Amino acid sequence: MRKFKISSEFTVYDGLKELPEEVRYVMLKAVQARSNAYAPYSKFRVGAALLMDNGDVVVGNNQENAAYPNGLCAERVAIYHAGAVYPGMPVRFLCVTAASELRKVTEAIPPCGSCRQTIAEYEENQNSPIPIYFMGDSGEIIMASSLSDLLPLIFSKDSLNNI
Ligand code: THU
Numbered sequence: 155m156r157k158f159k160i161s162s163e164f165t166v167y168d169g170l171k172e173l174p175e176e177v178r179y180v181m182l183k184a185v186q187a188r189s190n191a192y193a194p195y196s197k198f199r200v201g202a203a204l205l206m207d208n209g210d211v212v213v214g215n216n217q218e219n220a221a222y223p224n225g226l227c228a229e230r231v232a233i234y235h236a237g238a239v240y241p242g243m244p245v246r247f248l249c250v251t252a253a254s255e256l257r258k259v260t261e262a263i264p265p266c267g268s269c270r271q272t273i274a275e276y277e278e279n280q281n282s283p284i285p286i287y288f289m290g291d292s293g294e295i296i297m298a299s300s301l302s303d304l305l306p307l308i309f310s311k312d313s314l315n316n317i
């Protein structure tokens with residue numbers, strides 16, 4: 155028997171003002187996208203914005219449905235949007251923000267497990283890390299410098315061993 159350990163390190167920014175200017179610009183795009191979320195059921199609005207390698211910003215927000223499982227998270231809407239418009243173009247980083255109509259969200263809200271799995275495949279394909287900045291509606295912003303810090307031991311296309 156043996157054991158191994160995987161550790162992750164995160165950077166915490168006190169607020170929007172502390173972010174590097176380029177990141178703040180993209181985070182504010184995510185805030186804008188958040189306000190366009192379609193979240194009548196959870197009342198939890200999420201916005202995501204990706205800075206693409208060519209400098210363009212691609213956004214997404216959560217899209218819910220009366221058939222609840224049909225809804226999709228902001229991060230996946232954004233990254234699939236990027237994949238659709240700029241196939242194969244590397245993503246420089248991703249910003250995510252969440253706000254609730256029911257409470258103030260002052261803690262940083264990380265991407266759900268399904269979104270992590272999805273983003274991981276884009277990170278693997280582009281062969282370079284995708285830093286992820288996430289926050290609530292205000293308060294601290296946490297930065298993971300790679301998706302793999304949020305999802306170690308990933309299931310990837312290599313696991314299939316047939317492509
Ligand atoms: N949601 C996201 O958009 N991203 C996440 O990473 C977690 C959850 C959305 C899905 C749903 O519309 C609402 O937040 C409540 O779960």
